[in-house]
Amino acid sequence: MASEFLRVQNLTKTFGTTTVVKGVSFAFGKGEFISLLGPSGCGKTTILRMIAGFENPSAGSIVVDGQDITSLKPNQRQLGMVFQAYALFPNLTVGDNIGFGLKIAGLPAEQRRVRIADMLKLIGLSGYEKRYPYELSGGQQQRVALARAIAPSPRMLLLDEPLSALDAKIRVSLREEIRAIQLDLGITTVFVTHDQEEALSISDRIVVMNAGSIEQLGAPHEIYNKPASRFVASFVGQLNNIDAIVTDAAAKTVTIDGQAARVPALPADAKGPVTLTLRPEVLAVGARDGNDITLAGTIADVTFLGSVIRLRVSLGRNMVSLDTFNDQRTVPPARGEPITISLAGKDLLVLQG
Amino acid sequence: MNNNRLWAWLIFALGAAYFIVPLLATFEFSLRMRRGEYSFDAYASVFADPRFAASFGYSVLIGLCTIVVGVLVVVPAVYFVRLRMPWLKPFMEFITLLPLVIPALVLVYGYIRLYNSSSLIPLTGSALGTDILLTGAYVTLALPYMYRAVDNGMRTIDIGTLTEAAQIMGASQWQIIVQIILPNILVAILSGAFLTFAIVIGEFTIASLLNRPAFGPYLVGIGTNRAYEPAALAIISFIITWGAMGMINLLGRFAPRTSPRTD
Numbered sequence: 001m002a003s004e005f006l007r008v009q010n011l012t013k014t015f016g017t018t019t020v021v022k023g024v025s026f027a028f029g030k031g032e033f034i035s036l037l038g039p040s041g042c043g044k045t046t047i048l049r050m051i052a053g054f055e056n057p058s059a060g061s062i063v064v065d066g067q068d069i070t071s072l073k074p075n076q077r078q079l080g081m082v083f084q085a086y087a088l089f090p091n092l093t094v095g096d097n098i099g100f101g102l103k104i105a106g107l108p109a110e111q112r113r114v115r116i117a118d119m120l121k122l123i124g125l126s127g128y129e130k131r132y133p134y135e136l137s138g139g140q141q142q143r144v145a146l147a148r149a150i151a152p153s154p155r156m157l158l159l160d161e162p163l164s165a166l167d168a169k170i171r172v173s174l175r176e177e178i179r180a181i182q183l184d185l186g187i188t189t190v191f192v193t194h195d196q197e198e199a200l201s202i203s204d205r206i207v208v209m210n211a212g213s214i215e216q217l218g219a220p221h222e223i224y225n226k227p228a229s230r231f232v233a234s235f236v237g238q239l240n241n242i243d244a245i246v247t248d249a250a251a252k253t254v255t256i257d258g259q260a261a262r263v264p265a266l267p268a269d270a271k272g273p274v275t276l277t278l279r280p281e282v283l284a285v286g287a288r289d290g291n292d293i294t295l296a297g298t299i300a301d302v303t304f305l306g307s308v309i310r311l312r313v314s315l316g317r318n319m320v321s322l323d324t325f326n327d328q329r330t331v332p333p334a335r336g337e338p339i340t341i342s343l344a345g346k347d348l349l350v351l352q353g
Numbered sequence: 354m355n356n357n358r359l360w361a362w363l364i365f366a367l368g369a370a371y372f373i374v375p376l377l378a379t380f381e382f383s384l385r386m387r388r389g390e391y392s393f394d395a396y397a398s399v400f401a402d403p404r405f406a407a408s409f410g411y412s413v414l415i416g417l418c419t420i421v422v423g424v425l426v427v428v429p430a431v432y433f434v435r436l437r438m439p440w441l442k443p444f445m446e447f448i449t450l451l452p453l454v455i456p457a458l459v460l461v462y463g464y465i466r467l468y469n470s471s472s473l474i475p476l477t478g479s480a481l482g483t484d485i486l487l488t489g490a491y492v493t494l495a496l497p498y499m500y501r502a503v504d505n506g507m508r509t510i511d512i513g514t515l516t517e518a519a520q521i522m523g524a525s526q527w528q529i530i531v532q533i534i535l536p537n538i539l540v541a542i543l544s545g546a547f548l549t550f551a552i553v554i555g556e557f558t559i560a561s562l563l564n565r566p567a568f569g570p571y572l573v574g575i576g577t578n579r580a581y582e583p584a585a586l587a588i589i590s591f592i593i594t595w596g597a598m599g600m601i602n603l604l605g606r607f608a609p610r611t612s613p614r615t616d
Contacts, residue, residue: 054517074520085511087518091536101522145518152522 257316506541
């Protein structure tokens with residue numbers, strides 16, 4: 001990590017009697033792409049709005065590039081922001097929208113024109129400067145909003161669910177574009193989203209939030225592979241929960257619907273029923289090298305997803321999902337067929353809390 | 354044509370006739386100044402009267418002042434209530450409806466008591482002071498219309514997010530109102546302005562009791578001692594009012610389009 005650029009310290013926000021952000025602290029380096037990920041009402045947007053200056057923190061501080069901005073007005077913070085609802089000025093052309101911040105900053109018209117042209121080129125909308133926002137598609141409007149936010153060269157870029165109003169295909173292409181531009185400019189970016197796939201695909205680090213607190217902070221692969229809590233495990237990615245009975249905690253053995261398995265992660269004091277979790281992709285159809293647990297079951301459901309086939313396998317009381325690649329030379333398995341699946345015991349996590 | 358449509362048209366025709374027949378009758382009467390034939394003599398007589406131009410000019414001037422003051426009062430008030438103090442909105446609605454409930458006569462007597470020449474603020478002591486008082490009274494009178502026009506205009510744009518978008522780019526509150534909010538609700542403001550204008554041009558009670566040479570008292574004065582000119586004047590003021598309404602309609606087409614495509 002580069003030197004510390006954004007530091008949020010003990011940030012708290014209370015509305016009436018409800019505390020929506022509870023003493024949140026984190027720090028990030030310059031040029032990092034940070035996602036605040038969580039379900040609705042987890043406080044992620046409130047944190048972003050406090051960084052932007054639209055909400056006053058009840059307690060705590062926000063420091064950007066060594067400057068405490070906690071009590072500064074939004075127009076004194078030198079930040080750029082993209083909103084969920086585009087928020088382009090309907091009365092201004094694309095060019096004037098992009099140049100708005102530059103005009104406010106007092107940049108001469110000629111320099112403004114050059115900067116607007118650069119920005120339009122960056123977002124691939126050269127030649128659109130005379131159009132009005134209503135003449136653009138949602139994706140184009142959001143690209144203009146992005147250009148408008150970065151035109152004045154802000155210290156940091158804030159993105160408040162900028163993709164959620166767009167359709168699926170544009171969402172993917174625009175998020176890749178946003179990431180490419182962010183890497184190109186090296187601008188520190190805070191991105192708020194409730195979409196775990198979005199967060200995993202473009203972030204350097206993710207702050208997973210729940211009920212006003214941080215559940216886990218880490219790189220996407222850390223969040224996905226080593227979820228710190230049951231909440232993170234279930235919120236980020238698909239997850240199989242398996243009810244098992246501890247047979248011998250010292251030997252780390254359990255039974256899953258009557259079938260024996262060894263779970264290296266089992267705590268020594270575990271007894272009775274436990275919940276094990278694992279990702280669908282660590283399960284394999286049939287045996288696979290390195291998989292030491294084999295379970296027999298019945299196919300309960302088959303979902304054809306194109307390149308991937310998702311199977312739901314009943315092991316008895318437990319139901320697990322697994323993905324298998326679509327092989328064009330074979331017929332997909334059918335519902336009701338018996339199936340053997342395998343996994344590595346070390347991939348099973350025992351979730352606490 | 355089915356039965357329902359027939360009834361709908363019939364009711365529409367009856368309603369329209371209720372407004373149009375008296376208007377046509379007035380117009381027809383205004384053309385009968387010359388005996389035995391139709392002519393525009395009554396209109397010529399009206400336009401030839403110097404008091405017509407003077408009172409009309411005065412009312413236009415007061416109308417313009419009323420619009421300016423009204424916009425300066427209403428736009429920031431609606432903006433801040435919508436943005437910062439939404440809980441004040443029902444109170445605002447109530448206050449702006451009061452001029453519709455309180456008769457103009459009560460209003461003007463109240464003003465005269467408050468601002469007479471022996472009061473702390475003796476506005477009625479001079480012509481200019483009375484003009485200021487008259488403008489203030491008209492701002493109040495037009496408040497229900499101006500407020501609703503501006504409020505509707507602000508409802509069509511997301512002023513909260515637009516304000517934040519401008520703020521984060523460094524704009525001050527004043528820059529936001531002038532460069533972003535005003536241009537986006539200009540059409541709404543203009544429709545409020547034309548309604549205000551229509552009210553001011555025809556207003557009689559307040560102008561008369563404050564003894565100002567406005568168009569309303571002139572119309573009534575003419576009505577009491579002439580036969581055909583009042584009819585011609587009624588048609589003229591009707592055309593002015595409807596011209597203002599037509600302008601509102603026309604300007605509505607130039608309203609900024611705010612609904613984005615989602616494709």
